[in-house]
Amino acid sequence: MADERLGLLQAVLLQLxxxxxxxxxxxxxxxxxxxxxxxxxxxxAEELGHERSGRARAQALLSDAVEAYEGAPAMFCSVEGxxxxxxxxxxxxAALLGVPGDALLGRSLPSLAMAPxxxxxxxxxxxxxxxxxxxxxxLHLGGDPLPVRLAAVRVSGxxxxxxxxxxxxxxxxxxxxxxxxxxxxxxxLAELSGGVAHDLNNLLAVMTMVSSAARDxxxxxxxxxxxxxxxxxxxxxxxxxxxxxxxxxxxERLLVDPTCAVRTAGRLARRAASPTVAVSVLxxxxxxxxxxxxxxxxxxxxxxxxxxLEAMPHGGSLSIEADLVDGLVRVRVSDTGVGMDPATRVRAxxxxxxTRPHGNGFGLALAFSLxxxxxxxxxxxxxxxxxxxxxxxxxxxxxxxxx
Amino acid sequence: MPETVELQKGxxxxxxxxxxxxxxxxxxxxxVVDIEEVLAAEVSLMGERATVLVDARxxxxxxxxxxxxxxxxxVSERTDAVAILVDxxxxxxxxxxxxxxxxxxxxxxxFADPTEARAWLRSHCG
Numbered sequence: 001m002a003d004e005r006l007g008l009l010q011a012v013l014l015q016l017x018x019x020x021x022x023x024x025x026x027x028x029x030x031x032x033x034x035x036x037x038x039x040x041x042x043x044x045a046e047e048l049g050h051e052r053s054g055r056a057r058a059q060a061l062l063s064d065a066v067e068a069y070e071g072a073p074a075m076f077c078s079v080e081g082x083x084x085x086x087x088x089x090x091x092x093x094a095a096l097l098g099v100p101g102d103a104l105l106g107r108s109l110p111s112l113a114m115a116p117x118x119x120x121x122x123x124x125x126x127x128x129x130x131x132x133x134x135x136x137x138x139l140h141l142g143g144d145p146l147p148v149r150l151a152a153v154r155v156s157g158x159x160x161x162x163x164x165x166x167x168x169x170x171x172x173x174x175x176x177x178x179x180x181x182x183x184x185x186x187x188x189l190a191e192l193s194g195g196v197a198h199d200l201n202n203l204l205a206v207m208t209m210v211s212s213a214a215r216d217x218x219x220x221x222x223x224x225x226x227x228x229x230x231x232x233x234x235x236x237x238x239x240x241x242x243x244x245x246x247x248x249x250x251x252e253r254l255l256v257d258p259t260c261a262v263r264t265a266g267r268l269a270r271r272a273a274s275p276t277v278a279v280s281v282l283x284x285x286x287x288x289x290x291x292x293x294x295x296x297x298x299x300x301x302x303x304x305x306x307x308x309l310e311a312m313p314h315g316g317s318l319s320i321e322a323d324l325v326d327g328l329v330r331v332r333v334s335d336t337g338v339g340m341d342p343a344t345r346v347r348a349x350x351x352x353x354x355t356r357p358h359g360n361g362f363g364l365a366l367a368f369s370l371x372x373x374x375x376x377x378x379x380x381x382x383x384x385x386x387x388x389x390x391x392x393x394x395x396x397x398x399x400x401x402x403x
Numbered sequence: 404m405p406e407t408v409e410l411q412k413g414x415x416x417x418x419x420x421x422x423x424x425x426x427x428x429x430x431x432x433x434x435v436v437d438i439e440e441v442l443a444a445e446v447s448l449m450g451e452r453a454t455v456l457v458d459a460r461x462x463x464x465x466x467x468x469x470x471x472x473x474x475x476x477x478v479s480e481r482t483d484a485v486a487i488l489v490d491x492x493x494x495x496x497x498x499x500x501x502x503x504x505x506x507x508x509x510x511x512x513x514f515a516d517p518t519e520a521r522a523w524l525r526s527h528c529g
Contacts (some may be wrong), residue, residue, distance in 0.1 A: 027493070029430075035490030039464050043500045046467035179425060 276315025
């Protein structure tokens with residue numbers, strides 16, 4: 001009997017050794033030493049099973065935490081020492097900076113910034129006082145500089161101990177800020193131009209009436225003067241119409257298929273382009289209607305075409321395309337011309353800003369205004385010496401309703 | 404105030420000297436629910452603080468979770484000491500496991516003799 005019970009204990013121990021912690025020793029009524037060992041083995045098996053499930057839970061949590069760290073939408077890194085050397089960084093950081101993760105290790109974080117001293121000071125300040133640095137820093141590793149916002153927590157050591165740093169991609173923030181600035185400028189200009197255009201129109205109406213009445217006087221010299229006056233009136237009227245076009249209240253909105261405006265611009269572009277410019281037009285048969293003033297849309301696309309042609313004095317290619325992407329009608333005019341330098345790009349949609357001797361500075365401002373009023377957006381991609389693409393994104397009514 | 408609380412697998416009694424006695428019935432397997440009953444009974448019988456004598460001599464086995472609850476329940480903060488009566492290899496094994504694995508926060512000792520156990524508990528009163 002004792003041999004049998006010993007054999008059972010041995011079998012249970014072997015199962016425990018193979019990590020089967022659910023096994024138990026049956027306890028008899030004898031309550032002798034073998035039962036005591038059996039009770040001990042059972043309690044030990046419970047401990048081991050509990051520890052194993054606890055370890056599995058901890059590993060799952062750790063794995064979740066690692067994935068959350070690596071794939072977080074923000075950039076995380078740990079820095080230490082007086083140079084604030086990166087000792088660990090997440091996958092997001094490497095991806096956004098366009099380098100392998102280990103290429104960042106061992107480098108000083110502030111040295112990656114275009115203003116290292118300022119970034120170093122900001123890092124220490126937020127690590128000591130908490131919060132987020134108010135400035136935007138530009139990280140630069142050879143590719144496009146990346147604007148980031150910075151927060152940090154001191155996790156170990158003294159003043160020069162380890163910091164956990166959070167860097168957030170600030171491109172969307174900057175775009176939104178720029179967008180808001182442009183919108184405010186356009187609002188101010190719209191108010192101004194509306195008022196000016198109204199007064200100017202009244203004045204021109206009077207001038208036209210006077211001109212018409214004076215034409216009846218049969219004096220050759222007077223007639224010539226009046227011709228000049230007519231020309232001035234026409235110029236003024238044209239200016240007033242352009243000013244009015246920027247004013248929100250003046251617009252006539254219709255639901256129109258944008259392909260007509262784009263095709264018209266394409267035809268004119270082919271006629272106007274020099275032989276050294278290749279013009280391509282890619283427009284589907286039809287597109288969903290967008291809510292704009294049709295003549296304004298045509299004028300805007302023509303302006304973009306004119307800008308593109310003038311940007312290629314030595315030839316190149318101009319493409320005009322329209323399509324539907326994610327419920328937005330997209331009209332793109334691309335050229336391979338001189339492109340814009342950063343300063344020009346910043347002011348490109350400012351009304352009255354122009355780099356051309358005979359430009360009036362309304363082309364891109366009108367385009368921006370049209371997109372804004374249609375609930376869309378204007379995007380300019382440009383590089384000096386490489387060309388420019390201007391993209392109008394105009395929501396269809398269903399998309400606007402959904403938004 | 405009742406002096407004795409009857410439970411499914413035993414009873415809890417408040418002695419004249421203030422010691423709370425927990426007496427398990429013959430051949431019981433103690434689980435978490437049983438410990439919850441015991442601890443509730445202890446709370447109803449004890450004053451501000453208490454010393455506890457547990458008669459585990461006839462216990463057949465006690466689960467790990469029951470041992471942990473015994474050691475970690477908030478009532479342990481009001482327990483000055485616990486003496487556990489054991490008299491055979493099984494109850495001694497259970498007692499030793501409780502002491503070494505669950506590590507109760509209050510002074511705990513195993514005794515074979517009830518008189519010695521009571522004397523030790525009295526030395527821990529207050």
